[in-house]
Amino acid sequence: MQGDATLVFYLIGLTAIMMASNKVRYDLIALIVLVTLALTGILTPTEAVSGFGATIIIMVAGLFVVGEMLDRTGVARTVGDLILKQGKGDEVRLMIPLCVGAALLGSVMSSTAVVAIFIPIVMRIARDTDINAARLLMPMSYGALLSGMLTLIGTPGNLAVSDALRDATGEPLGFFSFSLVGLIVLAGTVLFFAFAGRHLLGPKYADGSDQPRSRSRSFAEMYRDHGVERVEVIRLAQAYEGAAAREFELSAPRILARRRRGPRGNANTSLYSAGMDFQPGDLIVVTGSEAEIASFCDRPGLDHVCSFYDDMNAWIDTLGIMEVMIHPEASVLGQTIEDLEFRSTYGLEVLALKRGSEPVLDFEEEKLRKSDRLLVAGKWTRLDRINRRSRDFVILEEPHERSLSVPNSNKLWIAMIILFAMIGVSLGGMSITIAVILAAIAAVLTGTVTTNQAYRSIKLDTLVLIAGMLPLATALDKTGGTDMIVNALIGMAGEENPRAVMFAMFVLTMSLSWILSNTATLVLVAPIAVNAALSMGVSPLPMAIAVLVAGSAGFASPVSSPVVTLVVNPGGYKFIDFLKCGLPMTLLVAATTLFLIPVIFPF
Template sequence: MPNDASGDATFVFYLIGLTAILMASSKVRYDLIALFVLVTLALSGILTPTEAVSGFGATIIIMVAGLFVVGEMLDRTGVARTVGDMILKQGKGDEVRLMIPLCVGAALLGSVMSSTAVVAIFIPIVMRIARDTGINAARLLMPMSFGALLSGMLTLIGTPGNLAVSDALRDATGQPLGFFSFSVIGLIVLAGTVLFFAFVGRHLLGPLMADGSDRPRRADRSFAELYHIHGLDRVEVLRVEQAFTGSAAREVERNAPRILARRRRGPRGNPHTALYSPGMDFQQGDLIVVTGSDAQIAAFSGLPGIEPVQSFFNDMNTWIDTLGILEVMVHPEAKIRGRSITELEFRSRYGLEVINVLRGTKPLEEMETTPLKAGDRLLVTGKWTRLDAINSTGRDFVIIEEPAERAQSVPNSNKLWIALIILFAMIAVSIGGMSITIAVILAAVAAVMTGTISTNQAYGSIRLETLVLIAGMLPLAQALDKTGGTQIIVQNLLSMAGEESPRAVMFALFFMTMALSWILSNTATLVLVAPIAVNAALEMGVSPMPMAIAVLIAGSAGFASPVSSPVVTLVVGPGNYTFVDFLKCGLPLTLLVMATTLFVIPLVFPF
């Protein structure tokens, strides 16, 4: 065990390095890494057990939990989806007119709710826009995700890491950041990002149109094309002209291609649609949906008592109210990663049928037994209430595409205005001087009391893994300070940049924060770097505000890596992006943000 102060600081530096390696490997969950850090600091004797677990009692934990509830309220009442629909209406098929509101809208929404949730909500909106206009989705998805990433530069609650910066300032100066303290900087960066994509960035992301052409057109693409992408030739509706029960029903099942659903008229004539399961019988007049090759469907429809009706897609409107089909992607943070469809008992768990699974562009041959990975795309079918449920959690799956005939439902759309009133009231009282923590708690309570979200939904929206990550990383910053590690970093920064050059120190802090954010999470990076920035400023005898704002901006500038944040990781699959795509757009954008902020920050916040 380290005994002297210098040895303790070295031990903490090694621990930070190991933490960075573990996070960069993506082999271990971030929350488990944070707990490992916490336990290591306690066992090493660097922190007392009470100090090691003190992060769980920090106000930032309560505030972030409340923000999850507010974000869920905005999702369930349709605030985010309403914004998306307005974008589609106003864009009128022009790429730039669509890209700008997508980028700005994601940034503004992400400034008051989870930016990861915003991207998850916007992906199906962008895919629908791409389908309706024929525009290459890759040229819209990246600007949208970068806009959501920039939301952390707009408000104090834009990302949990901002609260860590505010706490560091409060501890050192007694003056925390206000709700909009740095918004002018973020708006300038957002404007620069929009201009970059409008004139340069979008041209680096492939041809304008999805078909490879450079001329806009109205796309006639139907949802049937999604089946062809998954290697499914046909989906047909067939009618059963005679009853099949018992062994006869089993014989039909053996001879049939894949049966997806059965529709049967009830006693009052109302149709009832159910997912097909082995053992179902068939009555005269039942309609069934099957998928398979031309040869399989032709052979099956030629059997006695089975008559072809029409393509499912030609009859989709008559099924759409009870039977839906979606393509969903496994979320980068999904808890189901590493488990197969069989292990998950997918049908029982979600009430849905998996038709096919794509990994990259190739279907999985053993899709039922192959462990799922982040980015896998599943074609699923079932009742819309079940499909809505798989989307509303936002934890395991992200919707990639849905039928154009059916707009995504919003559970509590009738309470949209109540949600907006709660949101604006939260912001107003925060600006008026009320503690942001108390304002967020009041907003979360109001969301439940007004029925915009249920108590169970409120608790379910709180992501414990994020809270554990923050609580586990806070003691690491405390350990740096206690062992003198913060002072060592500050002295090295000053010796390299020069104590007479605050702008050079700011540059070094910006670069260090940005580089760490490509490896560590945004929150973990800001928790570590914020105290260093504040102490460096105090050591130089200058205001800590510009240094703190610089690292805050840098923490939301992870453009050049597709794994820097779930916000950008989510669009890798739907946009078919490569690492090079992020380098082509991310590096010049990063340099632009760096130059802009280092020039503007001292003008707004003098040293």
């Protein structure tokens, strides 16, 4: 068996080299591992593919659906908007909720998805406040990485640790078993960046020239530089009811939308329709010439708030803006905007027309020519519909804000109820696997995601990676490799010193996680850690939690996790930036593991 164990060790080393090279997909590597174990006879074919039948696979698939629900209903974006509102331009007040918010949200959905959602939010905050985005992006990504230390579903690797503990003792980890440890590390992370870490990431202020700009803002500048149409947000500051409301409606330039604050503080945005009621405090989007807007805003009881383009994210779920070009063979050639009755026909408002490089004045009565460009506004569904009329209109480029729109924002509270119900029933004793499946089913039945969207959200490469790496742990155990590693660690650390063995496991896990994926590392190391504790006659719980914490401690390398890799380009980071902030963070987590875990979870 020793020869087989040696072969498994060589296979682990080769797996690490292939993953570190970034030249072979991780899921393909996992399949290579699986096939190799079967062809060499170390595992039977049934044992080699047994990972695909593991409960962790169906649970992770369900969690992808739950994460999609949170994304499509706007739960994640709502968190980002609250951060911008509460931060009030102060760097630390922005950094803290970004870090904590990413950690908390990542604890119940994909942390990679959280970072992807938060990046445009952080970039917008940086643009609006002129704060260097690099000083916000890294704390946010580290917070998302720490989410794996907060809940059982924070990362798929945690489930592997729980399974290893259950197999050995019959008791899996609870949903919040180790949350106290994660919260302490999170608090230390916030303090580190508040007082020292952010100063290692460049100057506080940036000139903004290298920040990505909103495509819609560029549209606005391209047209309004010539004084054609303006799109402005105004607030009704006096009572506009009954006859006054009708008079307001008739005297206003073209009205596009209304946003009204509800009794619970939630904003409800609606596209304009004839006879719409107006109340004090309503925000109204109007469009017209500069003279029309100026004259209208001078009326009593109307307060000009800002340009619509400066506040577009607040309206994004209802009102979008896009530039389209008239197809050279379009059926609308030779007709005017008025002839087409554009608003009633397409459900869109034409804001401007540009011919060549010049905007056209009084464009409503101008006959359309081939290659004319229209700036149109309306519901995203309507904009998507006009996009499908490819024989008449050609979408030149979608605005950046299109990716930020939330298609099912009206079902946000349903998503929140499903999420908290999933957590609640798992805390009440229901199997976390069953709880996740029920949540995924509820997401589909309530319409927060469609069946097709649910299936598309499941990342098969991640499932294949997990299923392919699980047999490697089985092979280690079957060939005696696990016992060899356990005995070696105990021999180095001392059989009477479980704390030292625990710390050795921490270092081993963290080192492997910089090369392998977080999930692959935990799948591999968790059974070793549990067996080491059992062979020493001590509780395996602190050993398992130390390994779990180490799996989410890949701070010092930009390629340790997609959660960190995602912010490299937007933040303009270099490898040294991760060393400067990552090494102190690693020491923080190591100290927590060595001194705190045995106190909270005695051996």
